[in-house]
Amino acid sequence: MNFALTVNSLSVYYLSHFGTVKAVDDVSFSLEKNQSIGIVGESGCGKSTLGAALLRSVPYPGKIVDGQIILDGQDITKISDDEFDKKIRWKEISMIFQGALNSLDPVFTVGSQMKEILHQHGYSTDDLEVIADSLKSVLLEPSITKKYPHELSGGMKQRTSIAMALLLNPKILVADEPTTSLDVMVQSQIINLLKKLKRDRNMSIVFISHDLGVISEVSETIAIMYRGQIVELGKSYEIYKNPKHPYTEKLVTSIPNIKHKENRPQDLSEKSQGPIRKETGCKFYDGCPYAKEKCRNDPPVINHKNGYIRCWLYE
Numbered sequence: 570m571n572f573a574l575t576v577n578s579l580s581v582y583y584l585s586h587f588g589t590v591k592a593v594d595d596v597s598f599s600l601e602k603n604q605s606i607g608i609v610g611e612s613g614c615g616k617s618t619l620g621a622a623l624l625r626s627v628p629y630p631g632k633i634v635d636g637q638i639i640l641d642g643q644d645i646t647k648i649s650d651d652e653f654d655k656k657i658r659w660k661e662i663s664m665i666f667q668g669a670l671n672s673l674d675p676v677f678t679v680g681s682q683m684k685e686i687l688h689q690h691g692y693s694t695d696d697l698e699v700i701a702d703s704l705k706s707v708l709l710e711p712s713i714t715k716k717y718p719h720e721l722s723g724g725m726k727q728r729t730s731i732a733m734a735l736l737l738n739p740k741i742l743v744a745d746e747p748t749t750s751l752d753v754m755v756q757s758q759i760i761n762l763l764k765k766l767k768r769d770r771n772m773s774i775v776f777i778s779h780d781l782g783v784i785s786e787v788s789e790t791i792a793i794m795y796r797g798q799i800v801e802l803g804k805s806y807e808i809y810k811n812p813k814h815p816y817t818e819k820l821v822t823s824i825p826n827i828k829h830k831e832n833r834p835q836d837l838s839e840k841s842q843g844p845i846r847k848e849t850g851c852k853f854y855d856g857c858p859y860a861k862e863k864c865r866n867d868p869p870v871i872n873h874k875n876g877y878i879r880c881w882l883y884e
């Protein structure tokens with residue numbers, strides 16, 4: 570199989586005087602070319618840390634402590650910062666960070682911010698075609714380059730940050746909560762846009778969201794994260810139709826169902842998990858209706874055709 574990206578046993582910890590937070594703990598998955606993987610889980614489960622690790626941008630005091638990130642046959646955890654910045658960032662893989670909507674610089678026009686990206690990477694800033702192309706692919710008029718961020722709507726700001734991420738034609742886009750804090754209508758426009766970009770530009774997308782409903786619209790494959798670990802990895806339709814891990818089951822049944830709103834179980838999507846502690850055993854032990862004595866030990870990883878489940882139930 571021809572993968573755009575393979576992550577092997579990746580662990581990313583935040584190391585401080587107060588202790589170690591295992592934000593990403595032994596995570597593995599592959600992303601096929603021209604496909605999308607959705608990373609979903611509650612707030613605090615490690616999604617943004619995982620995304621940032623793919624861009625070697627984990628904030629201090631975070632550190633990739635173990636594992637591999639293979640891009641084009643090369644383990645990018647092993648190369649120098651310099652080489653990563655020169656050859657990989659923006660060109661091979663690019664990211665829309667969580668909260669990108671509010672991170673456009675308020676004092677510069679869209680055009681000058683885009684030129685700055687080109688300048689930093691040694692491209693000519695006179696070549697306005699690159700900028701126009703990128704804007705066109707997110708369905709924005711070139712005239713938007715003259716605007717300041719505050720003159721744009723939320724949806725237009727998000728399109729602008731996507732256009733910036735696409736400037737140097739990356740093969741992989743990591744989009745961290747790109748629809749969160751947008752109106753429902755605008756959310757679906759951004760989702761459709763990402764689908765179109767994947768098609769038109771032959772891109773692969775790592776789509777991060779706390780919302781399984783949104784994720785399943787974009788992604789062929791879904792990774793369910795819980796407290797730093799992927800507890801279930803599988804094809805989108807399988808996860809939906811037949812969730813195997815008890816946590817996945819809980820997430821799937823808590824997706825808002827318009828017809829049966831009154832029967833809807835507690836919505837878990839926005840619940841925060843609190844700090845991730847060092848502990849052995851299944852991390853979902855306390856929340857799992859099927860928990861048994863043996864679940865106090867670290868659960869096995871059970872592989873299947875399209876992914877895996879981390880659970881004693883399937884041993």
Ligand SMILES: Nc1ncnc2c1ncn2[C@@H]1O[C@H](COP(=O)(O)OP(=O)(O)O)[C@@H](O)[C@H]1O
Binds near residue numbers: 590613615845
């Ligand atoms: N800079 C940091 N220092 C220490 N801990 C952090 C830092 N950033 C995130 N964390 C912790 O790492 C865990 C994962 O956070 P994050 O990756 O932001 O999760 P998510 O994106 O799923 O909400 C959380 O427990 C969070 O408190």
Ligand SMILES: [Mg+2]
Binds near residue numbers: 616617618667
């Ligand atoms: Mg996040």
